[in-house]
Amino acid sequence: MANISQLIEHYIKKLLQDSPYGYVELQRNELAARFRCVPSQINYVLSTRFTADNGYVVESRRGGGGYIRIVKIPLDQQGDPAVQIYRLVGEEIDQAQAEKIIKRLAEEEFITAREARIFKAVMDRNTLRLDLPWRDRLRAQLLRAMLGAVLREK
Template sequence: MRNISDIIEKYIKEILDSNDIIKLKRSELAERFQCVPSQINYVLKTRFSIERGYVVESKRGGGGYIQVVKVRPVTDAELIDEMIGLIGYRLTQSMAESIVMHLLEEDVLSDREARLMMTVMNHTAINIDIPLRDELRANLMKAMLRSLTYSR
């Protein structure tokens, strides 16, 4: 059985399928799924990040709400360039995984390419101490993404 985070994520994504911008009330979602509001925050922070192609903004006043925007680049190359721009000097494994999942969901990567990239990004494959591991991961991810840009 899926956990509550999976269920909340699925519900929000279903709404986003018909609208690129949605406004949600955290308290109403928490009530709907019978969970604490911090659970909604957790789902939004971990599953609707910019690396995954979403912009989440909290709005205060008028009862307050959370706005979720699905970012849809025009071309695969634009999406890849956007992901390269998000990668700084260092890249954590979780951020790398989010980038790969986003590219997979947008059909920029095949399942095989995604699996290969995830394997290379894993801390067991990059067996050196932090912060060097995160620096190497950033460089590897940028190189892989650039190679995708030129091969399409």
């Protein structure tokens, strides 16, 4: 069963998907009441799941009529996806960061769900049995190579 953070994340992503504007405006207290949690739980989800690395901009306006605006920034609107990915991956990348990039690419349909599963298997620390920092360097090289091959075809 999904935990509360996953439920909140999925709810917000569904709202974004259904929004004709490309963004949603929410009130933290209303969202917390909906999920029967404290507002800091909403803050946690926003700060960990809706980051710039994951393709989101979160704006917050505090006060009586305050709201949270979450904007989804698709890769194809930011320029060449291959260049962006190379910049995101860099020379080293840990497993969690690699999985975020893979998840985002799958959500935006740059790669298939099957490709995402293959990529994740290759990125896993149990597959790359090297000491740090060599493991993160190899992971970055492999991720760039795999994504380069897949994105060239699209």
